[in-house]
Amino acid sequence: MTFSNQSLTNVSTEQQYQGLLERGLFSALTSVPCFVFLFINVTMLFTLRSKSVFCETSRYILLYNLLFADTAQLVVSQLLYILAFCRMKLTYPVCGALTLIAVLANEISPLTLVLMSLERYVAVCYPLRHATIITTRNTAVAIIVVWAFSSLNVLIRVVLLLEFPFEDLESLQMKDFCSNIAMSIGPMSVDYDKAYTCFLFVSAAVAITSSYIGVMIAARSASTDKASAHKARNTLLLHLVQLGLSLSSTIYTPMLIALSKSLARLLFVRVQNVFYVCIFIFPRCLSSLIYGIRDQTIRPILVYHLCCRLKLSAKSEVSP
Structure with missing residues (x-):
């Protein structure tokens, strides 16, 4: 009996070790790319504030807003992932605050993509009026409207959460790890989330597709700059891809519920873990990679900042 119990204990210990080892491996495989892309995103944000041309041009201002929202979403998602890996359970108010920040950042991205698409549409279809329509002031107003609209949605979600009878709970301590699934604690919240998500992405898809069609029609006109129209068409296609990737993050939760x-x-x-990397991490770094490589104005400055930071970090590691 003693030998049998010892064998069972050894097997149990080995299984726990393998489980911990696998968790650590998965955590490293997801955290390392996340921190690398965070480094690139932060460097890109710094690059977009390093020159006056970026601060005074509407499309770069919109790009900064898009990158800021993606970076915030990436930070919150990785924080929740680390908390789940460490088996740390939060209270409902803290988890609610974190998930609402993630929701806010996640909804800023498609709305900003719409603004960026409309800016390209005006640039190609109304080139003579572009400077008067797409001004720094109008861009700032549009960004404020986007944040206000998204904040209103977050406020509605808070009101729906308050309908849940938290006073009936023994404690505000959550029994599960913090996530969107854990905070879907009422049928009205779930129904509202589905309806708003459908409305948001259908509207964004229609706006970007309409801009693309408008640019295609304008490209056939003899008075339109063919090179500019071709570049704008490719940019709008990238916006559609980005929108699709943003949409994938909204179906992440229902997909996990079905798979569970x-x-x-x-x-x-x-x-x-695989879905987390493909659906959350990769789309949040796509904007930096796309614009950092394609844009001739951003590319040399971004490479310069990346190389300088890498050299500084290498020197700090070498120095005693």
Whole structure:
């Protein structure tokens, strides 16, 4: 009996070790790319504030707003991931605040993509009026409207959360890890989330597609700059791809709910880690990669800042 108990204990210890080892491996595989892309995003944000041309040009101002929202979403998502990895459970108010910040940042991205698409549409279809329509002041007003609209949605979500009878709970301490799934604690919240998500992305898709069609029609006109129209068309296609990737993050939660009912716990955790990298991390760094490589004005300055920071970090590691 003693030998048998010792064998069972050894097996149990080995399984726990393998589980911890696998968790650590998955955590490294997801955290390392996240921190690398955070480094690139922060450098890109710094680049967009390093020259006056970036601060005074509408499309760069909109790009800064898009990158800021993506970076905030990436930070909050990674924070929640680390908390779940460390088995730390939050209270409902703290988890609610974090998830609402993530929701706010996630909804800023598609609305900013709409503004960027409209800016390209005006630049190609109304080149003579572009300077008077797309001004720094009008861009700032549009960004304020986007943040106000998204904040109103967050406020509605808070009101719906307040309808939940928290006073009936023994404690505000959550029994599960903090996530959007854990904060979907009422049928009205779930229904509102689905309706708003559909409305937001259908509207954004219609706006970007309409801009693309308008640019295509304008490109056939003899009075339109063919090179500018071709470049704007490619940019709008990229905006559609970015919108699709942003939409994938909204179906992340329902997809996990469906998979959790059919997959074993260990396999589900593995799939969840893969989805986290593909759906959350990769789309949040796409904007920096796209504009950092394609834009001839941003590329040399971004490379300069990246190389300087890498050299400084290398020197700090070498120095005693």
